[in-house]
Amino acid sequence: MGTSTTRQRMRTERRKGRVRAALKRVAYGRPRLSVFRSSQHIYVQIIDDTQGRTLISASTVEKDLRETLKSGANVQAATAVGKLLAERAKAAGIEKVQFDRGSYIYHGRIKALADAAREVGLDF
Known part of the structure; x- marks a missing residue:
């Protein structure tokens, strides 16, 4: 079991x-707009x-989103x-x-996030 998980992790990293x-x-x-999704949340x-620093972030663990979702x-x-995220980015210029998209396929939650950001006006 350990070898299989190691191979999978290596494929994901590649x-x-x-x-x-x-x-x-x-x-x-x-x-760069970087996405991470877990089984319970999504972070962007x-x-x-x-400069090696995060300019803007958003996730489903934030209190205002957590209460509405x-x-x-x-x-x-x-x-x-x-x-x-797109609203915050536009406010920051x-x-x-x-x-x-990291190691995730452009499908489902990743695609929905990208489409919503484009809808608000973020260009990528």
Whole structure:
């Protein structure tokens, strides 16, 4: 059992590395919108890789979102987080970002988050 989990973890890390490498080739100085999803929540950050710091973040564990959502692990929650992050980014003057899906397939919660952020006006 341990060997199988190790192989899976290695495949995930390689996939994430490929996505990040491709992003860095075409980033043109844009901040990176990084997504992490767990079985219960979804977290998203806009990161400035040149300075190595997080500029803006949002997640389903924040009190105002947690109170309005039924669950933090569904498409509705991802949509709410995407809208919240895009609103915060626009308020901070960030218009264009590079979308970093990490090792996740662009489907379901990840796609819903991206679509909601685009809807509010974030460009990627």
